[in-house]
Amino acid sequence: MNIPEARNLLKSKSISPLELVEECEKNWKNQEYDLNAVITPMFERAKEIAKKAVFDESKPLSCIPYAVKDNICIKGEKLTCGSKILGAYKSLFESTATQRLTNAGAIAVCKTNMDEFAMGSSGEYSAFGPTRNPLDKKLVPGGSSSGSSAAVAAGYSIFSLGSDTGGSVRQPAAFCGLSAIRPTYGTVSRYGLVAFTSSIDQIGPMAKNSFDSLTILKAMRGLDEKDSTSVEWSPVELPEKPVIGIPKELFELDIDPEIMALLQECKKKLEGIGAKFIDVSIPNLKHSVATYQLITPSECSANLSRFDGVRYGLQVEDPELGKQYKKTRSDGFGAEVKRRILIGTYALSEGFYDAYYLQACKMRAKIASELYSALSKSDAILTPTTPTTAFEVDSIQDPLKMHACDLLTIPQGLAGIPAVTFPFGKDSKGRPIGMQFSGPAFSDDSLAVLASKVEEV
Numbered sequence: 001m002n003i004p005e006a007r008n009l010l011k012s013k014s015i016s017p018l019e020l021v022e023e024c025e026k027n028w029k030n031q032e033y034d035l036n037a038v039i040t041p042m043f044e045r046a047k048e049i050a051k052k053a054v055f056d057e058s059k060p061l062s063c064i065p066y067a068v069k070d071n072i073c074i075k076g077e078k079l080t081c082g083s084k085i086l087g088a089y090k091s092l093f094e095s096t097a098t099q100r101l102t103n104a105g106a107i108a109v110c111k112t113n114m115d116e117f118a119m120g121s122s123g124e125y126s127a128f129g130p131t132r133n134p135l136d137k138k139l140v141p142g143g144s145s146s147g148s149s150a151a152v153a154a155g156y157s158i159f160s161l162g163s164d165t166g167g168s169v170r171q172p173a174a175f176c177g178l179s180a181i182r183p184t185y186g187t188v189s190r191y192g193l194v195a196f197t198s199s200i201d202q203i204g205p206m207a208k209n210s211f212d213s214l215t216i217l218k219a220m221r222g223l224d225e226k227d228s229t230s231v232e233w234s235p236v237e238l239p240e241k242p243v244i245g246i247p248k249e250l251f252e253l254d255i256d257p258e259i260m261a262l263l264q265e266c267k268k269k270l271e272g273i274g275a276k277f278i279d280v281s282i283p284n285l286k287h288s289v290a291t292y293q294l295i296t297p298s299e300c301s302a303n304l305s306r307f308d309g310v311r312y313g314l315q316v317e318d319p320e321l322g323k324q325y326k327k328t329r330s331d332g333f334g335a336e337v338k339r340r341i342l343i344g345t346y347a348l349s350e351g352f353y354d355a356y357y358l359q360a361c362k363m364r365a366k367i368a369s370e371l372y373s374a375l376s377k378s379d380a381i382l383t384p385t386t387p388t389t390a391f392e393v394d395s396i397q398d399p400l401k402m403h404a405c406d407l408l409t410i411p412q413g414l415a416g417i418p419a420v421t422f423p424f425g426k427d428s429k430g431r432p433i434g435m436q437f438s439g440p441a442f443s444d445d446s447l448a449v450l451a452s453k454v455e456e457v
Protein backbone atom coordinates (compact mmCIF):
# COMPACT_ATOMS: atom_id res chain seq x y z
CA MET A 1 0.00 0.00 0.00
CA ASN A 2 1.31 3.49 -0.77
CA ILE A 3 0.58 6.64 1.24
CA PRO A 4 -2.47 7.92 -0.74
CA GLU A 5 -4.00 4.41 -0.70
CA ALA A 6 -3.56 4.17 3.06
CA ARG A 7 -4.98 7.67 3.52
CA ASN A 8 -8.08 6.78 1.51
CA LEU A 9 -8.72 3.69 3.61
CA LEU A 10 -8.16 5.61 6.84
CA LYS A 11 -10.38 8.47 5.70
CA SER A 12 -13.25 6.19 4.68
CA LYS A 13 -12.74 4.27 7.93
CA SER A 14 -12.28 1.05 5.96
CA ILE A 15 -9.28 0.52 8.22
CA SER A 16 -8.48 1.97 11.63
CA PRO A 17 -5.03 3.33 12.57
CA LEU A 18 -4.66 0.35 14.93
CA GLU A 19 -5.57 -2.18 12.23
CA LEU A 20 -3.02 -0.61 9.91
CA VAL A 21 -0.25 -1.02 12.50
CA GLU A 22 -1.44 -4.57 13.18
CA GLU A 23 -1.21 -5.40 9.47
CA CYS A 24 2.41 -4.23 9.51
CA GLU A 25 3.08 -6.27 12.64
CA LYS A 26 1.60 -9.35 10.98
CA ASN A 27 3.89 -8.95 7.98
CA TRP A 28 6.85 -8.58 10.33
CA LYS A 29 5.92 -11.68 12.35
CA ASN A 30 5.42 -13.78 9.22
CA GLN A 31 8.64 -12.84 7.45
CA GLU A 32 11.18 -11.63 9.96
CA TYR A 33 12.68 -15.05 10.62
CA ASP A 34 13.84 -15.11 6.99
CA LEU A 35 14.58 -11.42 6.46
CA ASN A 36 16.28 -10.17 9.66
CA ALA A 37 15.35 -6.60 8.77
CA VAL A 38 14.58 -5.31 12.26
CA ILE A 39 16.84 -4.71 15.24
CA THR A 40 14.24 -3.23 17.60
CA PRO A 41 10.54 -3.86 17.02
CA MET A 42 8.36 -1.02 18.32
CA PHE A 43 4.96 -2.45 17.42
CA GLU A 44 3.66 -2.48 21.02
CA ARG A 45 4.40 1.20 21.44
CA ALA A 46 3.03 1.90 17.95
CA LYS A 47 -0.23 0.11 18.77
CA GLU A 48 -0.65 2.21 21.93
CA ILE A 49 -0.22 5.35 19.84
CA ALA A 50 -2.50 4.06 17.07
CA LYS A 51 -5.27 3.15 19.55
CA LYS A 52 -5.61 6.79 20.54
CA ALA A 53 -4.91 8.23 17.08
CA VAL A 54 -7.62 9.77 14.92
CA PHE A 55 -7.01 10.22 11.20
CA ASP A 56 -6.40 13.91 10.52
CA GLU A 57 -6.59 14.81 6.85
CA SER A 58 -4.66 18.05 7.39
CA LYS A 59 -1.57 16.06 8.38
CA PRO A 60 0.25 14.57 5.37
CA LEU A 61 1.35 11.38 7.17
CA SER A 62 -1.50 10.95 9.63
CA CYS A 63 -1.45 7.41 11.11
CA ILE A 64 1.07 6.13 8.54
CA PRO A 65 3.43 3.45 9.97
CA TYR A 66 7.11 3.83 9.15
CA ALA A 67 10.46 2.14 9.86
CA VAL A 68 13.59 3.94 11.04
CA LYS A 69 17.21 3.05 10.32
CA ASP A 70 18.96 2.27 13.57
CA ASN A 71 21.43 5.16 13.34
CA ILE A 72 18.59 7.67 13.78
CA CYS A 73 17.62 8.47 17.37
CA ILE A 74 14.19 7.87 18.81
CA LYS A 75 14.14 8.99 22.43
CA GLY A 76 14.03 6.12 24.91
CA GLU A 77 14.59 3.44 22.26
CA LYS A 78 17.69 1.34 21.69
CA LEU A 79 20.18 2.76 19.21
CA THR A 80 22.69 0.23 17.86
CA CYS A 81 23.93 1.54 14.47
CA GLY A 82 24.18 -2.16 13.60
CA SER A 83 27.18 -2.37 15.94
CA LYS A 84 28.14 -4.29 19.03
CA ILE A 85 29.90 -1.27 20.48
CA LEU A 86 26.69 0.56 21.39
CA GLY A 87 25.59 -2.42 23.48
CA ALA A 88 22.30 -1.72 25.23
CA TYR A 89 22.56 2.03 24.72
CA LYS A 90 19.24 3.85 24.62
CA SER A 91 18.94 7.23 22.97
CA LEU A 92 18.47 10.28 25.16
CA PHE A 93 17.45 12.35 22.13
CA GLU A 94 14.77 12.43 19.49
CA SER A 95 16.11 13.23 16.02
CA THR A 96 14.63 16.28 14.35
CA ALA A 97 13.58 14.14 11.35
CA THR A 98 11.55 11.66 13.44
CA GLN A 99 10.15 14.47 15.59
CA ARG A 100 8.88 16.21 12.46
CA LEU A 101 7.39 12.98 11.10
CA THR A 102 5.60 12.50 14.43
CA ASN A 103 4.29 16.04 14.09
CA ALA A 104 3.04 15.12 10.61
CA GLY A 105 1.15 12.17 12.11
CA ALA A 106 3.44 9.23 11.21
CA ILE A 107 3.91 6.32 13.64
CA ALA A 108 7.32 4.59 14.00
CA VAL A 109 6.97 0.78 14.14
CA CYS A 110 10.57 -0.49 14.17
CA LYS A 111 14.28 0.30 14.13
CA THR A 112 15.89 -1.43 11.19
CA ASN A 113 19.02 -3.47 10.62
CA MET A 114 21.91 -1.81 8.79
CA ASP A 115 25.56 -2.16 7.83
CA GLU A 116 27.56 -1.20 10.90
CA PHE A 117 27.69 2.60 11.27
CA ALA A 118 26.25 2.87 7.73
CA MET A 119 29.42 1.48 6.12
CA GLY A 120 28.51 -1.08 3.51
CA SER A 121 26.47 -1.76 0.40
CA SER A 122 24.76 -5.07 1.12
CA GLY A 123 23.52 -5.23 4.71
CA GLU A 124 26.09 -7.97 5.39
CA TYR A 125 28.32 -5.77 7.59
CA SER A 126 25.85 -5.68 10.48
CA ALA A 127 26.78 -7.09 13.87
CA PHE A 128 23.22 -8.45 13.95
CA GLY A 129 23.60 -10.62 10.87
CA PRO A 130 22.69 -9.95 7.24
CA THR A 131 19.29 -8.76 6.06
CA ARG A 132 17.76 -10.52 3.06
CA ASN A 133 15.89 -9.14 0.09
CA PRO A 134 12.13 -9.79 0.44
CA LEU A 135 11.80 -10.08 -3.35
CA ASP A 136 14.26 -13.01 -3.41
CA LYS A 137 15.75 -14.26 -0.18
CA LYS A 138 19.03 -15.43 -1.66
CA LEU A 139 19.80 -11.81 -2.58
CA VAL A 140 21.01 -8.90 -0.48
CA PRO A 141 18.59 -5.98 -0.09
CA GLY A 142 21.41 -3.45 -0.63
CA GLY A 143 22.89 -1.23 2.04
CA SER A 144 23.68 0.37 4.24
CA SER A 145 19.95 1.06 4.87
CA SER A 146 19.29 -2.66 4.32
CA GLY A 147 16.52 -3.17 6.86
CA SER A 148 14.79 0.05 5.82
CA SER A 149 14.40 -1.11 2.22
CA ALA A 150 13.46 -4.67 3.23
CA ALA A 151 10.86 -3.36 5.72
CA VAL A 152 9.02 -1.40 3.02
CA ALA A 153 9.32 -4.15 0.39
CA ALA A 154 7.98 -6.70 2.91
CA GLY A 155 5.13 -4.51 4.17
CA TYR A 156 6.39 -3.99 7.73
CA SER A 157 5.75 -0.31 7.13
CA ILE A 158 4.51 1.98 4.38
CA PHE A 159 7.74 3.95 4.19
CA SER A 160 11.06 4.18 5.96
CA LEU A 161 13.96 6.45 6.75
CA GLY A 162 17.53 5.71 5.84
CA SER A 163 20.70 7.75 5.77
CA ASP A 164 22.66 8.44 2.61
CA THR A 165 26.37 9.22 2.48
CA GLY A 166 27.48 7.32 -0.61
CA GLY A 167 24.12 5.94 -1.70
CA SER A 168 22.69 4.18 1.32
CA VAL A 169 19.07 5.08 0.65
CA ARG A 170 19.27 4.92 -3.15
CA GLN A 171 21.12 1.64 -3.67
CA PRO A 172 18.94 -0.47 -1.32
CA ALA A 173 15.83 1.19 -2.77
CA ALA A 174 17.01 0.21 -6.26
CA PHE A 175 17.71 -3.39 -5.14
CA CYS A 176 14.22 -3.71 -3.65
CA GLY A 177 12.23 -1.95 -6.38
CA LEU A 178 11.57 1.22 -4.36
CA SER A 179 11.98 4.97 -4.69
CA ALA A 180 14.29 7.06 -2.50
CA ILE A 181 15.64 10.59 -2.30
CA ARG A 182 19.06 11.80 -1.24
CA PRO A 183 18.18 15.39 -0.27
CA THR A 184 20.24 18.50 -0.99
CA TYR A 185 22.91 18.65 1.74
CA GLY A 186 21.69 20.62 4.75
CA THR A 187 17.98 20.51 3.94
CA VAL A 188 17.24 17.66 6.36
CA SER A 189 18.61 18.19 9.85
CA ARG A 190 21.31 15.75 10.96
CA TYR A 191 20.40 16.27 14.62
CA GLY A 192 19.95 12.80 16.07
CA LEU A 193 21.61 11.03 13.14
CA VAL A 194 24.79 9.27 14.29
CA ALA A 195 27.59 10.88 12.30
CA PHE A 196 29.51 8.87 9.72
CA THR A 197 30.76 11.61 7.37
CA SER A 198 29.40 14.89 8.66
CA SER A 199 30.11 16.81 5.45
CA ILE A 200 28.00 14.39 3.38
CA ASP A 201 25.44 12.53 5.54
CA GLN A 202 21.75 13.19 4.92
CA ILE A 203 18.63 11.40 6.12
CA GLY A 204 16.44 10.38 3.19
CA PRO A 205 13.01 8.80 2.61
CA MET A 206 12.46 5.34 1.07
CA ALA A 207 9.01 4.47 -0.26
CA LYS A 208 6.94 2.68 -2.89
CA ASN A 209 7.11 5.56 -5.36
CA SER A 210 8.56 9.03 -5.80
CA PHE A 211 5.32 10.82 -4.93
CA ASP A 212 5.44 9.18 -1.49
CA SER A 213 9.16 9.92 -1.10
CA LEU A 214 8.50 13.59 -1.76
CA THR A 215 5.59 13.73 0.70
CA ILE A 216 7.88 12.34 3.42
CA LEU A 217 10.79 14.62 2.53
CA LYS A 218 8.58 17.71 2.69
CA ALA A 219 7.39 16.73 6.17
CA MET A 220 10.88 16.48 7.64
CA ARG A 221 13.15 19.03 5.98
CA GLY A 222 13.90 22.66 6.75
CA LEU A 223 16.08 24.81 8.96
CA ASP A 224 16.83 23.40 12.40
CA GLU A 225 18.62 25.42 15.06
CA LYS A 226 20.02 22.14 16.46
CA ASP A 227 22.07 21.52 13.27
CA SER A 228 24.35 24.38 12.25
CA THR A 229 24.73 22.94 8.74
CA SER A 230 20.99 22.93 8.15
CA VAL A 231 19.60 25.41 5.65
CA GLU A 232 16.28 26.98 4.77
CA TRP A 233 14.45 25.26 1.91
CA SER A 234 14.31 27.37 -1.25
CA PRO A 235 13.10 25.43 -4.29
CA VAL A 236 14.74 25.37 -7.71
CA GLU A 237 12.16 24.54 -10.38
CA LEU A 238 13.06 22.56 -13.48
CA PRO A 239 11.35 23.60 -16.73
CA GLU A 240 8.24 21.71 -17.87
CA LYS A 241 10.29 20.16 -20.72
CA PRO A 242 13.70 19.61 -19.16
CA VAL A 243 17.03 19.17 -20.90
CA ILE A 244 18.55 16.00 -19.47
CA GLY A 245 22.23 15.16 -19.62
CA ILE A 246 23.67 11.66 -19.83
CA PRO A 247 27.38 11.55 -18.86
CA LYS A 248 29.33 10.09 -21.75
CA GLU A 249 31.77 8.46 -19.30
CA LEU A 250 28.99 6.05 -18.29
CA PHE A 251 29.67 4.08 -21.43
CA GLU A 252 33.29 3.47 -20.43
CA LEU A 253 32.46 2.19 -16.95
CA ASP A 254 31.79 -1.34 -15.80
CA ILE A 255 27.98 -1.29 -15.76
CA ASP A 256 25.70 -4.27 -16.44
CA PRO A 257 24.67 -4.12 -20.15
CA GLU A 258 21.07 -4.93 -19.24
CA ILE A 259 21.00 -1.85 -17.03
CA MET A 260 22.55 0.27 -19.80
CA ALA A 261 19.86 -1.05 -22.19
CA LEU A 262 17.13 0.06 -19.78
CA LEU A 263 18.79 3.47 -19.54
CA GLN A 264 18.01 3.87 -23.27
CA GLU A 265 14.40 2.77 -22.60
CA CYS A 266 14.14 5.34 -19.85
CA LYS A 267 15.50 7.99 -22.18
CA LYS A 268 12.79 7.12 -24.73
CA LYS A 269 10.07 7.35 -22.09
CA LEU A 270 11.36 10.76 -21.08
CA GLU A 271 11.50 11.95 -24.68
CA GLY A 272 7.89 10.81 -24.91
CA ILE A 273 6.97 13.28 -22.18
CA GLY A 274 8.87 16.16 -23.79
CA ALA A 275 12.41 15.91 -22.39
CA LYS A 276 15.40 16.72 -24.57
CA PHE A 277 18.70 14.87 -24.18
CA ILE A 278 22.29 16.03 -24.44
CA ASP A 279 25.67 14.46 -23.73
CA VAL A 280 27.45 15.84 -20.70
CA SER A 281 30.88 15.01 -19.33
CA ILE A 282 32.10 14.19 -15.83
CA PRO A 283 35.68 13.22 -16.65
CA ASN A 284 36.63 12.32 -13.09
CA LEU A 285 33.58 10.18 -12.38
CA LYS A 286 35.89 7.16 -12.36
CA HIS A 287 37.79 8.60 -9.40
CA SER A 288 34.73 9.11 -7.24
CA VAL A 289 35.03 5.81 -5.32
CA ALA A 290 38.71 6.39 -4.47
CA THR A 291 37.99 9.98 -3.43
CA TYR A 292 35.06 8.92 -1.27
CA GLN A 293 37.12 6.13 0.28
CA LEU A 294 39.58 8.73 1.62
CA ILE A 295 37.17 11.50 2.61
CA THR A 296 34.67 9.29 4.44
CA PRO A 297 37.19 7.18 6.40
CA SER A 298 38.99 10.37 7.41
CA GLU A 299 35.82 11.93 8.79
CA CYS A 300 34.60 8.71 10.36
CA SER A 301 37.92 8.06 12.10
CA ALA A 302 37.28 11.31 13.96
CA ASN A 303 33.54 10.83 14.41
CA LEU A 304 33.88 7.31 15.79
CA SER A 305 36.55 8.23 18.34
CA ARG A 306 33.71 9.04 20.76
CA PHE A 307 32.99 5.31 21.12
CA ASP A 308 35.61 4.62 23.75
CA GLY A 309 33.83 2.40 26.28
CA VAL A 310 33.29 5.33 28.63
CA ARG A 311 30.54 7.43 27.16
CA TYR A 312 28.31 4.87 25.43
CA GLY A 313 27.26 1.23 25.54
CA LEU A 314 29.87 -1.49 25.56
CA GLN A 315 32.75 -1.34 28.05
CA VAL A 316 35.37 -4.06 28.17
CA GLU A 317 36.94 -3.34 31.52
CA ASP A 318 40.64 -3.07 32.23
CA PRO A 319 42.38 -1.42 35.19
CA GLU A 320 44.45 0.60 32.69
CA LEU A 321 42.35 3.21 30.90
CA GLY A 322 44.34 3.03 27.64
CA LYS A 323 43.89 -0.72 27.50
CA GLN A 324 40.20 -0.37 28.27
CA TYR A 325 39.78 1.92 25.23
CA LYS A 326 41.66 -0.53 23.04
CA LYS A 327 39.86 -3.63 24.26
CA THR A 328 36.44 -2.00 23.93
CA ARG A 329 37.08 -0.76 20.41
CA SER A 330 38.75 -3.96 19.30
CA ASP A 331 35.85 -6.03 20.59
CA GLY A 332 33.05 -3.61 19.71
CA PHE A 333 33.77 -2.62 16.11
CA GLY A 334 33.47 -4.98 13.14
CA ALA A 335 36.04 -5.51 10.36
CA GLU A 336 34.74 -2.92 7.88
CA VAL A 337 34.50 -0.17 10.50
CA LYS A 338 38.03 -0.95 11.72
CA ARG A 339 39.31 -0.87 8.14
CA ARG A 340 37.86 2.59 7.62
CA ILE A 341 39.11 3.94 10.95
CA LEU A 342 42.62 2.70 10.11
CA ILE A 343 42.57 4.17 6.59
CA GLY A 344 41.18 7.47 7.85
CA THR A 345 43.65 7.77 10.71
CA TYR A 346 46.49 7.06 8.31
CA ALA A 347 45.22 9.51 5.67
CA LEU A 348 45.00 12.29 8.28
CA SER A 349 48.36 11.64 9.93
CA GLU A 350 51.28 14.04 9.70
CA GLY A 351 53.32 13.41 6.58
CA PHE A 352 50.46 11.64 4.80
CA TYR A 353 47.75 14.28 5.09
CA ASP A 354 48.93 16.16 1.98
CA ALA A 355 49.37 13.01 -0.06
CA TYR A 356 46.01 11.47 0.77
CA TYR A 357 43.36 13.57 2.52
CA LEU A 358 44.23 16.86 0.86
CA GLN A 359 44.45 15.24 -2.59
CA ALA A 360 41.04 13.66 -2.00
CA CYS A 361 39.62 17.06 -1.00
CA LYS A 362 40.94 18.51 -4.26
CA MET A 363 39.43 15.68 -6.28
CA ARG A 364 36.15 16.14 -4.42
CA ALA A 365 36.11 19.80 -5.48
CA LYS A 366 36.97 18.78 -9.04
CA ILE A 367 34.19 16.20 -9.29
CA ALA A 368 31.74 18.69 -7.78
CA SER A 369 32.72 21.38 -10.27
CA GLU A 370 32.33 18.90 -13.16
CA LEU A 371 28.82 18.12 -11.91
CA TYR A 372 27.94 21.81 -11.54
CA SER A 373 29.24 22.45 -15.03
CA ALA A 374 27.21 19.54 -16.49
CA LEU A 375 24.17 20.93 -14.65
CA SER A 376 24.74 24.39 -16.12
CA LYS A 377 24.17 22.87 -19.58
CA SER A 378 21.36 20.53 -18.53
CA ASP A 379 18.51 20.68 -16.00
CA ALA A 380 19.09 17.19 -14.63
CA ILE A 381 21.38 14.21 -15.15
CA LEU A 382 20.10 10.71 -15.83
CA THR A 383 22.15 7.63 -14.87
CA PRO A 384 21.40 4.19 -13.54
CA THR A 385 21.45 4.07 -9.73
CA THR A 386 23.75 1.04 -9.49
CA PRO A 387 26.23 -0.73 -11.76
CA THR A 388 24.59 -4.13 -11.04
CA THR A 389 21.28 -5.44 -9.76
CA ALA A 390 21.01 -7.10 -6.33
CA PHE A 391 23.65 -9.79 -5.84
CA GLU A 392 23.61 -12.97 -3.80
CA VAL A 393 24.33 -13.00 -0.07
CA ASP A 394 28.01 -13.91 0.56
CA SER A 395 28.96 -13.41 -3.09
CA ILE A 396 31.24 -10.37 -2.58
CA GLN A 397 34.16 -11.01 -0.21
CA ASP A 398 36.58 -8.36 -1.45
CA PRO A 399 35.92 -5.00 0.29
CA LEU A 400 37.15 -3.12 -2.80
CA LYS A 401 34.51 -4.86 -4.92
CA MET A 402 31.90 -3.92 -2.34
CA HIS A 403 33.07 -0.29 -2.49
CA ALA A 404 32.74 -0.33 -6.29
CA CYS A 405 28.94 -0.79 -5.92
CA ASP A 406 28.71 2.89 -4.99
CA LEU A 407 30.20 4.29 -8.19
CA LEU A 408 27.05 6.06 -9.38
CA THR A 409 25.70 7.17 -5.99
CA ILE A 410 28.87 8.77 -4.59
CA PRO A 411 29.31 11.91 -6.75
CA GLN A 412 26.10 13.65 -5.59
CA GLY A 413 27.11 13.44 -1.92
CA LEU A 414 30.57 14.81 -2.70
CA ALA A 415 28.88 17.79 -4.40
CA GLY A 416 26.01 18.24 -1.91
CA ILE A 417 23.37 17.91 -4.63
CA PRO A 418 20.12 15.93 -4.55
CA ALA A 419 19.35 12.67 -6.35
CA VAL A 420 16.20 10.60 -6.73
CA THR A 421 16.16 6.89 -7.52
CA PHE A 422 13.03 5.32 -8.98
CA PRO A 423 12.17 1.76 -10.01
CA PHE A 424 12.46 1.19 -13.74
CA GLY A 425 11.91 -2.39 -14.84
CA LYS A 426 13.82 -5.57 -14.13
CA ASP A 427 16.75 -7.52 -15.54
CA SER A 428 16.35 -10.94 -17.20
CA LYS A 429 16.58 -12.63 -13.77
CA GLY A 430 13.64 -10.53 -12.54
CA ARG A 431 15.78 -8.32 -10.29
CA PRO A 432 14.65 -4.67 -10.02
CA ILE A 433 16.61 -1.88 -11.70
CA GLY A 434 16.72 1.69 -10.45
CA MET A 435 17.27 4.82 -12.53
CA GLN A 436 18.49 8.03 -11.00
CA PHE A 437 18.07 11.76 -11.57
CA SER A 438 20.63 14.13 -10.11
CA GLY A 439 20.04 17.87 -10.19
CA PRO A 440 21.25 21.21 -8.87
CA ALA A 441 20.94 22.00 -5.16
CA PHE A 442 17.30 22.47 -4.13
CA SER A 443 15.88 20.73 -7.21
CA ASP A 444 14.78 17.75 -5.04
CA ASP A 445 11.06 18.32 -5.61
CA SER A 446 11.34 18.81 -9.34
CA LEU A 447 13.46 15.65 -9.65
CA ALA A 448 10.88 13.67 -7.66
CA VAL A 449 8.04 15.02 -9.80
CA LEU A 450 9.95 14.08 -12.95
CA ALA A 451 10.56 10.59 -11.53
CA SER A 452 6.82 10.32 -10.74
CA LYS A 453 6.02 11.13 -14.36
CA VAL A 454 8.29 8.33 -15.57
CA GLU A 455 6.73 5.95 -13.01
CA GLU A 456 3.28 6.84 -14.38
CA VAL A 457 4.18 6.11 -18.01
Ligand code: GLN
Binds near residue numbers: 120144164406
Ligand atom coordinates in the same frame (compact mmCIF):
# COMPACT_ATOMS: atom_id res chain seq x y z
N1 GLN B 1 27.94 1.98 0.57
C1 GLN B 1 28.55 3.22 0.95
C2 GLN B 1 29.62 3.01 1.98
O1 GLN B 1 29.91 1.90 2.28
C3 GLN B 1 27.52 4.19 1.35
C4 GLN B 1 27.17 4.21 2.76
C5 GLN B 1 26.18 5.28 3.10
O2 GLN B 1 25.65 5.97 2.23
N2 GLN B 1 25.95 5.43 4.37
O3 GLN B 1 30.20 3.90 2.48
